[in-house]
Amino acid sequence: MGSSFGRLFRIATWGESHGGGLGVTIDGCPPGLPLTEADLQAELDRRRPGQSVLTTPRDEPDTCEILSGTFEGRTLGTPIAVLVRNKDARPAAYAEFSRIYRPSHADYTYQAKYDFRTWQGGGRASARETIGRVAAGAVARKVLAEAFGVEVIAWVDRVADVDAKVDPAAVTRAAVEATAVRCPDEAAAARMVERIEAARNAGDSLGGVVRCVGRGVPPGWGDPVFDKLDADLAKALMSLPACKGVEIGSGFEGTRLTGSQHNDAFFMEDGRVRTRTNRSGGIQGGISNGEDILVAAAFKPTATIAKPQETVNEAGEAVTLKAKGRHDPCVLPRAVPIVEAMVAVVLCDHHLRQRGQCGV
Amino acid sequence: MGSSFGRLFRIATWGESHGGGLGVTIDGCPPGLPLTEADLQAELDRRRPGQSVLTTPRDEPDTCEILSGTFEGRTLGTPIAVLVRNKDARPAAYAEFSRIYRPSHADYTYQAKYDFRTWQGGGRASARETIGRVAAGAVARKVLAEAFGVEVIAWVDRVADVDAKVDPAAVTRAAVEATAVRCPDEAAAARMVERIEAARNAGDSLGGVVRCVGRGVPPGWGDPVFDKLDADLAKALMSLPACKGVEIGSGFEGTRLTGSQHNDAFFMEDGRVRTRTNRSGGIQGGISNGEDILVAAAFKPTATIAKPQETVNEAGEAVTLKAKGRHDPCVLPRAVPIVEAMVAVVLCDHHLRQRGQCGV
Amino acid sequence: MGSSFGRLFRIATWGESHGGGLGVTIDGCPPGLPLTEADLQAELDRRRPGQSVLTTPRDEPDTCEILSGTFEGRTLGTPIAVLVRNKDARPAAYAEFSRIYRPSHADYTYQAKYDFRTWQGGGRASARETIGRVAAGAVARKVLAEAFGVEVIAWVDRVADVDAKVDPAAVTRAAVEATAVRCPDEAAAARMVERIEAARNAGDSLGGVVRCVGRGVPPGWGDPVFDKLDADLAKALMSLPACKGVEIGSGFEGTRLTGSQHNDAFFMEDGRVRTRTNRSGGIQGGISNGEDILVAAAFKPTATIAKPQETVNEAGEAVTLKAKGRHDPCVLPRAVPIVEAMVAVVLCDHHLRQRGQCGV
Amino acid sequence: MGSSFGRLFRIATWGESHGGGLGVTIDGCPPGLPLTEADLQAELDRRRPGQSVLTTPRDEPDTCEILSGTFEGRTLGTPIAVLVRNKDARPAAYAEFSRIYRPSHADYTYQAKYDFRTWQGGGRASARETIGRVAAGAVARKVLAEAFGVEVIAWVDRVADVDAKVDPAAVTRAAVEATAVRCPDEAAAARMVERIEAARNAGDSLGGVVRCVGRGVPPGWGDPVFDKLDADLAKALMSLPACKGVEIGSGFEGTRLTGSQHNDAFFMEDGRVRTRTNRSGGIQGGISNGEDILVAAAFKPTATIAKPQETVNEAGEAVTLKAKGRHDPCVLPRAVPIVEAMVAVVLCDHHLRQRGQCGV
Numbered sequence A, B, C, D: 001m002g003s004s005f006g007r008l009f010r011i012a013t014w015g016e017s018h019g020g021g022l023g024v025t026i027d028g029c030p031p032g033l034p035l036t037e038a039d040l041q042a043e044l045d046r047r048r049p050g051q052s053v054l055t056t057p058r059d060e061p062d063t064c065e066i067l068s069g070t071f072e073g074r075t076l077g078t079p080i081a082v083l084v085r086n087k088d089a090r091p092a093a094y095a096e097f098s099r100i101y102r103p104s105h106a107d108y109t110y111q112a113k114y115d116f117r118t119w120q121g122g123g124r125a126s127a128r129e130t131i132g133r134v135a136a137g138a139v140a141r142k143v144l145a146e147a148f149g150v151e152v153i154a155w156v157d158r159v160a161d162v163d164a165k166v167d168p169a170a171v172t173r174a175a176v177e178a179t180a181v182r183c184p185d186e187a188a189a190a191r192m193v194e195r196i197e198a199a200r201n202a203g204d205s206l207g208g209v210v211r212c213v214g215r216g217v218p219p220g221w222g223d224p225v226f227d228k229l230d231a232d233l234a235k236a237l238m239s240l241p242a243c244k245g246v247e248i249g250s251g252f253e254g255t256r257l258t259g260s261q262h263n264d265a266f267f268m269e270d271g272r273v274r275t276r277t278n279r280s281g282g283i284q285g286g287i288s289n290g291e292d293i294l295v296a297a298a299f300k301p302t303a304t305i306a307k308p309q310e311t312v313n314e315a316g317e318a319v320t321l322k323a324k325g326r327h328d329p330c331v332l333p334r335a336v337p338i339v340e341a342m343v344a345v346v347l348c349d350h351h352l353r354q355r356g357q358c359g360v
Helices: A037-047 A107-114 A127-148 A173-177 A186-201 A229-238 A332-357 B037-047 B107-114 B127-148 B173-177 B186-201 B229-238 B332-357 C037-047 C107-114 C127-148 C173-177 C186-201 C229-238 C332-357 D037-047 D107-114 D127-148 D173-177 D186-201 D229-238 D332-357
Strands: A010-015 A021-027 A064-066 A080-085 A151-159 A208-215 A243-248 A266-269 A272-275 A293-299 A309-312 A318-321 B010-015 B021-027 B064-066 B080-085 B151-159 B208-215 B243-248 B266-269 B272-275 B293-299 B309-312 B318-321 C010-015 C021-027 C064-066 C080-085 C151-159 C208-215 C243-248 C266-269 C272-275 C293-299 C309-312 C318-321 D010-015 D021-027 D064-066 D080-085 D151-159 D208-215 D243-248 D266-269 D272-275 D293-299 D309-312 D318-321
Touching: A010 A127, A010 D021, A010 D080, A021 A127, A021 D010, A037 A064, A037 A127, A037 A332, A080 A127, A080 D010, A127 A151, A127 A332, A151 A173, A151 A186, A151 A332, A208 A332, A229 A243, A229 A293, A229 A332, A229 B229, A229 B243, A243 B229, A266 B309, A293 A332, A309 B266, A332 C332, B010 B127, B010 C021, B010 C080, B021 B127, B021 C010, B037 B064, B037 B127, B037 B332, B080 B127, B080 C010, B127 B151, B127 B332, B151 B173, B151 B186, B151 B332, B208 B332, B229 B243, B229 B293, B229 B332, B293 B332, B332 D332, C010 C127, C021 C127, C037 C064, C037 C127, C037 C332, C080 C127, C127 C151, C127 C332, C151 C173, C151 C186, C151 C332, C208 C332, C229 C243, C229 C293, C229 C332, C229 D229, C229 D243, C243 D229, C266 D309, C293 C332, C309 D266, D010 D127, D021 D127, D037 D064, D037 D127, D037 D332, D080 D127, D127 D151, D127 D332, D151 D173, D151 D186, D151 D332, D208 D332, D229 D243, D229 D293, D229 D332, D293 D332
Parallel strands: none
Antiparallel strands: A010 A021, A021 A080, A064 A080, A151 A208, A208 A293, A243 A293, A243 B243, A266 A272, A309 A318, B010 B021, B021 B080, B064 B080, B151 B208, B208 B293, B243 B293, B266 B272, B309 B318, C010 C021, C021 C080, C064 C080, C151 C208, C208 C293, C243 C293, C243 D243, C266 C272, C309 C318, D010 D021, D021 D080, D064 D080, D151 D208, D208 D293, D243 D293, D266 D272, D309 D318
């Protein structure tokens, strides 16, 4: 269990890295939404491997098929099932370390939990699972855009210690897509690329931070006290492979301020309640306040590295692992569309929830 | 909606700051567990206001009553309902700014969402809501202790920029409780107290970081891919009032390392798979690996401050707010039992889930 | 687990027959609804024991208290907690057969499931648990009435083999309440009362059928394929104590017709699609069609009887049981408000769900 | 929403009658269970159309593919995705009445709910949706057989007014499968076949009752008070296309007895608590008692008939419908494996739930 997310806009992913394929079912998408495979493919292409020198050489077209839930190019309101076949699976590449627990991977914990696992490319723990999330996010994004003109944009904000300078209020998707590393600050992007290539050449890997803004979200989304908008965003992002931290608005740094420095003063603008600063990240008491939603997610350095590592195998013997397989030296660039997808899914779910519970 | 949490160990809180009372229902507690009100009261006393000079002067005994779910001192397996009456509610204190949106509080967002709200002490958005969480956490902790000897200990790790030095593997609850600020590093604790008192005297407030360790958790808890143990912990903590960030293991700082620095090497110890470091925070692929569970939560400075603030009222007029009400100049010390409660609830839920789904 | 029901209008009951009390939490009630304890009490009074010669002599005022979720007489949109204290609990009356499994009661199964139980009056399995359902139903009914003028009316349609003749389209609550047995067909009601009194005098008990109509439900409520409106109604009713069967529309008898006899022909009336007959019971494909919702529930004869019965005790010894305790010789009259409550809860949940998922 | 069922053994179906295909995802199947496509295909073959003269001539092999969740012939504990492609879809056959609301079908209600629908063969409301249920039921059955030797057997107990005489304690699947109508009483079966063929020749259709027994279920399954075993069974069965009634144990007829006649006396047998009769249908207080689980489901006569019918179209005009399409003159024979599937799914879910919540 654990493979579904959302209450009214509910997504459920399935699939392993080297099995027959991967996919998602979206239950709760409103009817009448124009939707074709091209809508999903555009996002899947941003996520797919092999798209740049920074990513794994595994060559997967990740072509999707919508199996249900649409008719004559529009959604029916019934579950939308999406299928992506695995094409370039090479399980044999994993055979030699099939009994070895790769450090900071999920091999050992899957074995401990299920007492049985596929050793092929991480199985269900592979980041290929996020294919379904990205497809679902594309649908969520369309719903949000139709209903409120909401747009969700993420970018790589830091790789290792290379920081970018990005204005969340102004950043565009075009600027994000303009660099291979998906950092809209070109100078920082160039340094990030250098660092990633150096890490790869050293048989090593890097981590960093993705930030994301949701613009156009109206006030009122989010359900206190457990399904607060920020709580659901935190769960959605922390459920991503390699994520080790989540922030809303001012995050950890904001805790160094005093209350008088940190509070967001209200004022009126064009008849609308606004805040002069946005340390709240667009969410107060778990409910959106109409300002930009601001979140950040920390991704650890890729666990798969070429350098030899000490570890143990299923028999409990000490062994040295020299990974082969194909992998990204830094997951950040491909994490961008995945973060956007999860943020969009959360927002869409709360959009529908709010419609359900608004006044008598 | 949104007031319940957990799948098999499901808690549901109710109540407003100044209404008839607050409470929780716990559905799914295993039968036969010794449980009396004293078990809950011990934790509620750690959370309650008025316990030290650092906390709000609101004087609430927060005495609990178990209304159902136990018989002759043991749990029945049926829902455990817990009630705490409000005693020292002084709604009149809020009357004068009943139409004013307090900055960085939830007044405006509740009004925007529900088109109706109680202006008495924040209503449902008050941190008094966490009474139910703490009561539920006391039950979860007993289940975990009985089943696995699991213990969950949190502490104040930072206030503003005053850092503590604490060893998660060794910290004891006694050491935490030894200081009013619940920081087991006594020197740091003294500086924290100074800083909090200074902030209060200045009519201001402070934030900081609470860290928490779960010791004794066996491998195998957590349900990929959305209900990963870390994802559920992130949601649980981010749903707390004033929380703006969550980390698991190495968190944001870990993203500055390379993979070869960051990976946790496996080795065998006493026939058990262990890791030499614990940057994973005891969770890999969303599943516990048997090492200590390590989490952190960032709490912003208290939104209620005595300093005058610019804001607007319900009529859309600019006004100056000078808060009265009673409040904590720093929520961190009282957040400690609350963080422990939520971590325990998540662990208990996944303990039961794992029992349900283990091998055929 | 298992003590909550509904997705957007979610109710959760708690409490045992002879514990501190019973109650319900309603999470998801829309904000702004006028609601006071009097609204709930009117329905609780219809359910409470001791209201007529046909019911148990246990004297419980079942006075309710709303502990949260309202402010100045209107709902806040936050959880509504309702508490009813047990007053006339006489656990000692059960002490002598505390180790005996009463036939067709839940004593044995609770023991088998939980390995521990309260022997006082059935504990959680007592029909007193339905207090919370009735309180929640009163809230649901108010939401439905405000939003659509929906009314939900149930009546006793059969006791043993005494059938009533009732027109679902015309029946009024006043007519139902006019007889002690809650059967609006006065002649049948008189025979039913006779039969129930005869059964009681014989130390025996009777069962029967309650029917219920929901009028004013608009087309479009119900969520295929598992949460069909009829499926949720079936679950809601079958979850009632003593219920052994549920029908929608033509039910079991309808299966004796041919398709050409059974089909409900569509026609237009005042610009609205109508059906000439209503064998569908107002639900087609799991979705309301705008006609009256028609359901029926079969209730077995009360398991508690005065006649001696052969059974076994916890030690596995054969024993003869001569029940004391206080009980209803026929649960049907008091089942009427309970059936109405569950039907209203299901309709209200689907009303909110439909709001959430209607067009983009 | 509404396309998933179960809490720990959660199934989610997708697909329309004439779209790209249909399927199911099973989340929560325990790991290590031997499972191949042949296990599912055996059940799908019992459900598929064209298997006898009594069923629709639509020729669908309904060949399934397991896309995920297994490895080397055993389950992984991760979601099992199953796909069945539509082959013999002939949407054109429906084109001529694409704007007509077929009586007692879901055309009108889907239009009313979603404001958009596929007119091809009922879309999501088609009984083809049950393909996913049957595949999931095959998995549930394997889990139950491995864990407890539970077997689930259903049969056609009545067609129109032709009753069968079947002993639930002794009936075998071989006897059920021995007749085209899936009635193990051969004489009754012969009369049922005659009646069905006569109905078809008359352009009409028939309904009836399917009964089902679950043997080998241990005491303790079912979660009071809303997720009682009988309540979940009622929902599962009432969610099936054409189902209008559900009974547990003595059902509606049992309500004609007195309590002393109806109660199931307990006795000891081989150290085990047994009941002398089984009017409870193996469930008391919502929890299994170790006796056979007995349920019945009423299926209305097929809505699609060849006889002309009065109805209206989307424009609100009165029209006469003469259906073409392909359909079953009586759904009962094919309902047998579907009922078994749903009963197995409910039992399997509660098996896992009980494991999760048993003693501390």
